[in-house]
Amino acid sequence: MVDEESHPFEAKSMVKSRRKEGVWECIWGPLDWFRMLAQQMHWSFVFGVVVVYGINQGLGGGLNRVGSDYYWKDVQQVQPSEAQFYSGITSIPWIIKPLWGLLTDVLPIVGYRRRPYFIVAGFIGAISMLLLSLHNKLHVMFALLSLTGGSAGVAIADVTIDACVAQNSISHPSLAADMQSLCGLSSSIGALVGFSISGFLVHLIGPKGVLGLLSIPAALVFLVGTVLKEPQVHNFAYKQVHQKFIDASKAMWTTLKCSEVWRPCVYMYMSLALSLNIHEGLFYWYTDPKAGPAFSQEIVGSIFSVGSVGSLLGVLLYQNVLKDYPFRGLLFWTQLLYALSGMLDFLLLLRLNLKFGIPDYFFVVIDESVSQMIGRLKWMPLLVLSSKLCPSGIEGTFFALLMSIDNVGILTSSWGGGFLLHIFKVTRVRFDNLWLAILVRNIMRLFPLAFIYLVPRSDPSMSILPMEMIMTKDGAENIEEENVELVSLVNNTR
Template structure:
């Protein structure tokens, strides 16, 4: 039995690598990366508490909530700056570990503040933005490691690491999904914030698992100047800025999410416990979407998958009209059951649609500036997400949708869903079928000619829980 132990260990390791880790080699650093994404998902424990806190404790309207969430997402707009800070200003001789530790401490500070001293809109905005900053900064660090690893993937395995990372985030969300509603049935919003404050500390702890050699200089200005030069060369190429422009248009269409939350709680009377069930269903659906992309769609050309997912998502999004007009009751479907089924289908499709964004962004990044350029690309996507919230807030104000008036919510849902079709005329900005399957260095030969030491770093687009 003892003699067979090494063989058994090899079999278990192989099974773990092929079936659980999508072909990625298990290592302490990979575990650290996945734990950071896992924490991003598990912070969803407070998502419902934040929504109810803004709605009930602070008395904010749907438009105000949408505007606040847009402002709170600002740290995700400046992720390249975090990359430059991490690389240009090493702390104690390290570029990654100290900043992961710092980001975890910032996150804990933000949630403790929400649990204790935040009692008005402005302080709530500041605390939520600080929590967002914490996740964005840690995301910068781990995304740099993900991009470096993704560049070594074969075309056949493209997207496997991104799928694994987002699967880890979805798993974190899954574990806390139902608890987020149950806790609110028995405890206050502030208590939930206090519990959530413990999780960012995990990020600080796993920082020591990151493989990093100490550097013997404070700031490598020559390397930074070289990086900026390569970054400028990269973004000037049509093969990079055209797909980036498409991703911006894709993500900038207005959203009605804030108004829909007010509708389900104030009009339909959904309680926190049921909303926790919805979160559980959407977390499972998110995992299913990651698996479906990995299993069936990762080799589909970008133009095809973006085109079809946009059309299908728009059509499925229209099903919300049945709920806001109460037409589901006329066909004998209870509001609760309809909401569960709708959330399941829409989440699967949205996850399948979002995974190619990550894969495309990673594949656009040439050697030498992969992490900083990835941060820049994802910042553009996140800026589009901010505009999506702000456009949604303007439409809610324009249509007169408030916390108690949902007469024109159907029109808001209709317009926001139709707006998601706007990117379709620009599908030609994406790489064609041949380019989608080509190695990265073949697509972008100029920018990958002189690889230098990786200096930048980058989401969950994504993704904080406020974005999801």
Template sequence: MSCLNARARKLKETLTEKLLFGNEPTPELLAILTVYFVQGILGLARLAISFFLKDELGLSPAQTAALLGVAAIPWTIKPLFGFLSDGLPIAGYRRRPYLILAGGLGTAAWIALATWVHNGWTATLAILVTSLSVAMSDVIVDSLVVERVRHEDLENAGSLQALTWGTSALGGIITAYLSGWLLQQFSPQTLFWIVATFPLLVSAVAGLIAEEPLHAIEISEAQPLGIREQLRHLWEGMRQKSIWLPTLFIFIWQATPTADSALFYFTTNELGFEPEFLGRVRLVTSIAALIGVGIYQRFLRAVPFRVILGWSTVFASTLGMTTLLLVTHANRAIGIDDRWFSLGDSLILTVMGQIAFMPVLVLSARLCPPGVEATFFALMMSIWNLAGLLSHESGALLTQLLGITDTQFDRLWLLVIIANLTTLLPLPFLRWLPAAEPTLPETPAAIEFSEPALQPVASSQ
């Protein structure tokens, strides 16, 4: 019996170390990972939405880009959800009811897309609500992650973020190919019905959150002070140079125009990529995201943020120019098939993007003051998402100005060049990022800044 117990303990230790990156398995961790997994698995409808907007609603590339930008609005007001979660308990609980509400909203919105959405305006509203559902649940689990991260030692720094984002990527992998294959077999509305079941998982695991209910007297007496304290902590945090400078860098870095919507129309209308093949591309990018998480977790956790973000930006911009070969059909002249070229390009660019994204998550989480984790982390991530909204809207404006439509792609090459070159704009401001890994400061001002050190990642390990 003792031998069996020893083997069981050994197996648990191995699984904890290898599968969970050293994080102790608990019901709450299961709930957290389930929410992130659902975020990834909702990608099953991503292609369905794109084809729904393009083919069934007849929207142009610029209109689609603008709509997708507007749909990101809930992610730019995440601090509001943080305030609600931190300062307005429901039935005495700060976390569980909001997860239940988020799941219900998500299911209702996907059902709406499957039934009564028949024009751009109603599509925008329904997609806004699906985004609201995910953003709200994301704030809740982010707050739980941040609370745990504050107690990590430097040896395990970033392990929980790597695990959660890896779980999200795993959900994406499971549904990536299916997203195209199912769309080849069924209508977008059928996929919306299928996806409507997933947010219910978020509601189902809410009870696993380790949370003690507040008494009615505690809620009525403490909330006004709690909200004032949240605002004070937020103001004290954001006025710190060590927070607003990195935040401004991230904003500039993420706000540059994107050509994604125009490229989707080009690959489907000009190159004739079917939903099934685009599902393969999504499978490749989901695997690439996991590879990026693994590379960061294994090799780059100790590398300064400046080095990772600086060099990944340069590499991504340079490699992004290879898309010119596809949009000008030059890849055919050198004997590379459109499909193989698209797969390889997506793989490399996604790995680079995920490597760059991981240190942003780690830095944002480790700067959060205690007591307002949900609100503060949500504020920093909402700034990131506001930049993403501007990226979509500026891309939509450029698409319109360049005369790119669902059939006219003569100037798509110029949009690709502009989109890639503008990603280099934040490089002169690398010194706004911390010079080294923060050591769990009590106050954000404890992070030290010095002159930039842009050097190859390999030489910094």
């Protein structure tokens, strides 16, 4: 070691050298990590993950949310309740995710299981978004069909890349955690960037222009399908496809009839369905120049971007502090906090924040961040619980089925929120009863607590399924490359 008192200049030079090495390590460390993954699993796989999770879902999801909100409000000029109903319809492709998963697993096209589905997803997404952007006076039903088509493109690409992740997790088990980190990192950074620039783009080129830009991520998904390295399946027995569908369906139905499975599924559905979504009513009020704070497009985008940071904080908090807590206790408190957090919207609508000297923008940023963080804390244990309910051999497809049940709950929540806005006569220019809709929504968020007894008391380290379902002959035989889709625990933040 260098004596700092006797050799001050040498000591300072060593400190500077270490700092320089630390800076270079921060720069080159992630690049080396990406290079390692590309070498171990081929660069086309890493490219596919970044495109699908980071650009198509993350960046595109941020642009789509803000762009579609303004599209329904300013271009189609529909009522908030109608916009809420339409947003539920666009989520239908995510409800039938098990179908996409089964298709990509049991029905190869021209000998490939994954590449054709990326191509189809990219083609559907690009055509749908271009039609929406280039048509001057698109009928509302065709606009809804285009947005649903874009959603289908994202959903198919999501399922297909999940299947690729599953295959590489089996062939490279030591890199499974790195792959999930790559998925989560891509999604989080993409969403943050997407929300950050969405408001500025809506202001510059309008909502139709922003939705038209979504054809670029879709085109990149198409490119993934052309460059992905995948072995070709020769002499595939297409006559067995029907039987494989039947076998998978029977296995899923048998599992669902198990009380250890259907009871948590009921709670998951009820917790989502009863948490009514009235986002469109609040969005219309946010941007109203008379009744609301009249936020600009740039401000709305920045609000959502800060909210995505809150969601990321929720993930970190769960991972580092709460992941080992029992399911029932954690879900009870997160659901209770979720209901209480809704009162922030109530205080904002009554403008009580101004009485305390808190500006509207600052209060909404706090509201969105807290809401997203608690929502993520509520969602994470549900995902982990879902993963514990999957039997051997059909883990991926059954997990997709559970996510579909959750998406049905989200659809019910969206339509229920639209009905709530309708019966309280919340329109594009009338918000007199919006406070009642918020109050009813907050009360409804407490109702899932009545079903909390359906959730097991066990913690994530314990098994939930009976042993005969965990260790089955079929499960042992199916833990191979064609073991289907592994749905990532980070991608469903919609």
